[in-house]
Amino acid sequence: MNPPGASVSLIGHIALLAIISFGGVPGVLPDLRDFVVTANGWLTDRDFANCFAIVQAIPGPNMILMMSFIGWKLGGLPVAIASALVTFGPPCALSYTAFHFWDRFRETAWQQRVRRGLAPVTIGLVIAGGYVMARAGDAGWASLAVTAAAIGLMLMTRINPLWLVAAGGALGGLGML
Amino acid sequence: MSSALNEVETRPPVMLGALFLAFLKTSMYGFGGPIVWVRRIVVDERRWLSDRDFADLLSFCQFMPGPNVVSITVCIGAKFRGPVGALAALAGFIVIPWAVGFGLGALLLSYAQTPLLQGILRGVAAAAAGLLIATGIRLLLPHRHRPTALAFAAFAFVGLAIVKLPLLIVVLGLVPLSIALARPDGTPAR
Numbered sequence: 283m284n285p286p287g288a289s290v291s292l293i294g295h296i297a298l299l300a301i302i303s304f305g306g307v308p309g310v311l312p313d314l315r316d317f318v319v320t321a322n323g324w325l326t327d328r329d330f331a332n333c334f335a336i337v338q339a340i341p342g343p344n345m346i347l348m349m350s351f352i353g354w355k356l357g358g359l360p361v362a363i364a365s366a367l368v369t370f371g372p373p374c375a376l377s378y379t380a381f382h383f384w385d386r387f388r389e390t391a392w393q394q395r396v397r398r399g400l401a402p403v404t405i406g407l408v409i410a411g412g413y414v415m416a417r418a419g420d421a422g423w424a425s426l427a428v429t430a431a432a433i434g435l436m437l438m439t440r441i442n443p444l445w446l447v448a449a450g451g452a453l454g455g456l457g458m459l
Numbered sequence: 460m461s462s463a464l465n466e467v468e469t470r471p472p473v474m475l476g477a478l479f480l481a482f483l484k485t486s487m488y489g490f491g492g493p494i495v496w497v498r499r500i501v502v503d504e505r506r507w508l509s510d511r512d513f514a515d516l517l518s519f520c521q522f523m524p525g526p527n528v529v530s531i532t533v534c535i536g537a538k539f540r541g542p543v544g545a546l547a548a549l550a551g552f553i554v555i556p557w558a559v560g561f562g563l564g565a566l567l568l569s570y571a572q573t574p575l576l577q578g579i580l581r582g583v584a585a586a587a588a589g590l591l592i593a594t595g596i597r598l599l600l601p602h603r604h605r606p607t608a609l610a611f612a613a614f615a616f617v618g619l620a621i622v623k624l625p626l627l628i629v630v631l632g633l634v635p636l637s638i639a640l641a642r643p644d645g646t647p648a649r
Contacts, residue, residue: 302630303524312619313626332571335584342560373525381534399638400522402608405598406615412591413620425585432589446586454582
């Protein structure tokens with residue numbers, strides 16, 4: 283079991299990442315992985331990849347659950363709950379406050395600028411999140427092929443993403459990855 | 460547009476229980492992207508918002524930090540019933556689904572070392588990473604004629620994924636510059 287200081291530092295780091303996670307939580311995955319796997323060695327790369335996979339396979343608020351599982355691995359249920367709370371609490375308060383303000387100034391020139399300026403950066407972060415997760419947990423060429431196929435099918439067909447996740451799971455279950 | 464916010468006041472009030480239940484349902488159905496289900500339930504089923512209002516709300520929430528669907532939940536709750544509505548919707552979205560998901564996931568994680576589950580998780584992670592990348596590419600498509608936008612998306616990607624800079628550095632370094640260089644002309648980018 284890790285010292286309590288580790289839990290506090292994890293919760294603090296998740297809180298910081300959550301409040302700057304413009305464009306959504308997937309964008310924090312590369313930074314979070316560096317922090318918990320590479321810098322501190324609290325989780326193995328495989329553990330991290332497992333947490334990511336599990337939250338895709340179950341319903342519920344998936345990124346909040348992912349933070350909870352990382353917290354759970356480190357310090358049990360209390361840290362899991364605290365990690366969940368800091369993932370959505372501060373951003374929620376911010377959205378709540380900002381919404382009225384944003385709505386009042388809709389269609390103004392400066393707001394369009396903010397919108398157009400923020401969008402590409404947030405999109406780059408989301409793609410980076412996917413890229414890092416595709417390579418997490420020593421993924422071999424077969425896993426990368428599954429990722430590539432999922433990208434292609436998502437972009438070129440109107441297939442329900444759930445089928446792609448299920449197909450990936452089936453291929454993996456058959457020991458092909 | 461902004462007057463759409465006032466239109467709802469002529470309709471019967473949205474009950475707190477209805478907010479709780481609608482977002483509970485959204486969250487429990489939320490395989491493969493909860494946004495899809497939020498739209499379906501809020502726009503198609505309950506008719507609380509028009510498609511246009513929903514798109515506006517979504518574009519706001521996509522920029523806000525934190526889980527996007529949670530921002531949408533809070534904003535819709537707040538729009539109809541103020542702070543209490545925001546809490547009701549949020550509670551519906553999080554409390555029960557979190558408990559169920561955590562129990563289920565913790566069970567799976569304890570068996571994660573078995574070869575069968577290990578293989579399945581490997582496949583699920585690979586496919587899910589692909590979905591994430593595809594979502595990003597799809598969001599980028601409307602910006603494809605703006606070289607500055609493509610450049611900033613590329614900088615963000617390289618900074619985070621290749622150079623492995625901390626997120627704080629990437630966000631603080633790129634966002635102000637990107638906003639300063641964005642022009643407010645033309646159709647708003649969605």
